[in-house]
Amino acid sequence: MTMQSIEAIKNILADVLSLGDRKTSLNSNSALLGSLPELDSMAVINIITALEEQFGIVVDDDEISAKTFETLGTLALFIDRKLAE
């Protein structure tokens, strides 16, 4: 996964979830779903919308899965794959 996508996703997570200083401690192994209390259904949708806008991608319904949101790294891999399509 690329560093750019990791950094961009960190920024989006921090903005959407209002993480503040906790942003700096995020890395590709950081668990997302089930670990970040702010990550509720509305936040998931807002993150997907923000990712679509930031990267110019379109996420289909059937691509939205818990696995994608497991860690920051799995989310970055998903974005990389979408960008390579």
Add this chain to the structure above:
Amino acid sequence: MRGCLDHPAAQPFFLDAAHGKRFCIYHAPALELDCCGAFIYVHPFGDEMNKTRRIAALQARAFAAMGFGVLQIDLFGCGDSSGEFADARLAIWREDLAIAKKWLEQHVAAPVSLWGARLGGLLALDFASRVESTIEKIILWQPVVSGELFLTQFLRLRLAGDMLAEGMEKHTGTRTMRNALAAGEILEVAGYELAPALAAAVDTLDASKIVPTKSAVHWFEIVPEIGRAMQPARAEVVRAWKQEGVDLQVHMVPGESFWSTQTVSECPDMLSATAQIFASGQT
């Protein structure tokens, strides 16, 4: 921003309407000023309404301090008004806005304008296109431009909810949900019971087809940072309106997505940008 000490406190009341009462808050214009106009605030849809409550209240107070009256009305089935969300219909919301306009006209000797946030912006455009009398100004705060796209995003909330609740890899897609609505089923999405008739009506709302030619329009658009352009689909609506000769000013405001942020956002730049336009008398 001037506080609320220099004008009468906001006045909450219930307004009689079809199927019960509507909760309203009236912010009277500051006493020492000539009334410059009046706004009906049209709130967003679903949870965006709650997220926007604080920033809307702050803006309403700022307007009042500048000499504008502001009537905030909770539409049928929303907020503290009568009715369940499942019973809300676009036609009832249109009637609610008509009642709000009538009330405001009886209380303020100034032209009535509309101020809508998110889906409320689209509702304001829809209402303005239907009333015979002219709506002087329309303020749009990050308006939803396509009811259809908005509905899809709203339905996605249930998809994400399913995913969080059960970690399911298989969940109901928005197409399946739309089919269920089409078959007359009420869907529960993010705690809101969405009726097929309301969904169908929201689906038909399209800003590119509701051209506000009779009002001066101020469109306030939040961008993540200064210099960012409007998203293409939204810019297309602006282009189409300008081609139709709409008296439109677009104001790009850097700030947070106050209608969806996790914590309640005051988005001070949005407040100051909106206040500045109306304080400087350039309308």
